Amino acid sequence: MNILNKILAICGLLMLTVSAQAAAPQAPAVAADVPAVASEAPAADSAAPTAASDGSLPGYTPMDATTAEVVGKPHDKGLDYQQQYTDNGQTAYEISYWVNWLIAAISIFVLALLFWVIIRFNRRANPVPSKTTHNTFIEVVWTLVPVLILLAIAYPSLNLLAKQFKPAPENAVTIKATGYQWYWTYTYPDHGGFEIVSNMLKEEGDVAKGERFRTDADGPNQLAVDNRMVVPAGVPIRFQTTAADVIHSFAVPSLWFKLDSVPGRLNEKALTINKPGLYYGQCSELCGVRHGYMPITVEALPPAEFAAWVKAQGGKMPAELKAEADAKAAADKAAADKAAAEAEAAKAAPAADAAPAATDNAEAADAAATN
Numbered sequence: 001m002n003i004l005n006k007i008l009a010i011c012g013l014l015m016l017t018v019s020a021q022a023a024a025p026q027a028p029a030v031a032a033d034v035p036a037v038a039s040e041a042p043a044a045d046s047a048a049p050t051a052a053s054d055g056s057l058p059g060y061t062p063m064d065a066t067t068a069e070v071v072g073k074p075h076d077k078g079l080d081y082q083q084q085y086t087d088n089g090q091t092a093y094e095i096s097y098w099v100n101w102l103i104a105a106i107s108i109f110v111l112a113l114l115f116w117v118i119i120r121f122n123r124r125a126n127p128v129p130s131k132t133t134h135n136t137f138i139e140v141v142w143t144l145v146p147v148l149i150l151l152a153i154a155y156p157s158l159n160l161l162a163k164q165f166k167p168a169p170e171n172a173v174t175i176k177a178t179g180y181q182w183y184w185t186y187t188y189p190d191h192g193g194f195e196i197v198s199n200m201l202k203e204e205g206d207v208a209k210g211e212r213f214r215t216d217a218d219g220p221n222q223l224a225v226d227n228r229m230v231v232p233a234g235v236p237i238r239f240q241t242t243a244a245d246v247i248h249s250f251a252v253p254s255l256w257f258k259l260d261s262v263p264g265r266l267n268e269k270a271l272t273i274n275k276p277g278l279y280y281g282q283c284s285e286l287c288g289v290r291h292g293y294m295p296i297t298v299e300a301l302p303p304a305e306f307a308a309w310v311k312a313q314g315g316k317m318p319a320e321l322k323a324e325a326d327a328k329a330a331a332d333k334a335a336a337d338k339a340a341a342e343a344e345a346a347k348a349a350p351a352a353d354a355a356p357a358a359t360d361n362a363e364a365a366d367a368a369a370t371n
């Protein structure tokens, strides 16, 4: 990244810092007073197989953050946007850079004009000013050029907007994130509907003896979680989010999105993650005292490994579920056919049925009389 982009990034950063300080000066102190236990959710779904202390399950080992492709964690001298791992993110990243360049060029041009006017046309240098009030050529230019510039920005922007609103294809994998005060749960409706509860991992000194704490393999401090949102890479995902209590916001900058999680609403977004890896994010809507302690870890796995993880969680792949549903439908149909055939047979021989029914009625009358 060159000097100009760095300057722009520093200005942006300064503005952000100022507004963040104004908005939440006390946040960490308040959060530290609150007993951490209050936010704890049950560690895992009861239907899922029991996880080992490092979160591993039979058939699945969590991706190691010290060796895997890791995005979204802070690093030294990081000023740029996070690297992008979706097609839309990549496009948006490029548009942003292009527009930043354009803004810089226009600013420099206007500044140069100002200096030129100050130096060339001050009272001393230009004692007799021109009385010119109109110049058709210049007026046409300063109207047309801005229009062309705006069109050049609008076309790719609207194109990107349209792509971002494009719904997920029919065969996309549905994953639903629900925000709670203060953790996330991830549900997999296409894979049997199991649910993962995801809490931030605490540091070694902050947990009771025997409790799981964060290691470098889990990820950075305050970003690592006990159970990650595992997704397939290179496959379209229909990501949905909602909340159970207050408004949260699911944000993963390296996947170029932030989607509000609103109680009673289901917000949806289509995305395809281009590469396996670990993607970190955080809740991005002030949602209470522990708002800063509900991070997001997305683990994108190659589809075969994702299938193994689903199995390890006690879930089933859509093809398996479909085969089961088909088999059940076939069995139900066979049973219904059999019942219909029996009814048909009964209708054909009504005398045979009538006799036992009469006996039953006689027995019932006898019983009533005795009582």
Ligand SMILES: [Cu+2]
Binding pocket: 179, 180, 247, 248, 249, 283, 284, 285, 286, 287, 291, 294
């Ligand atoms: Cu939140």
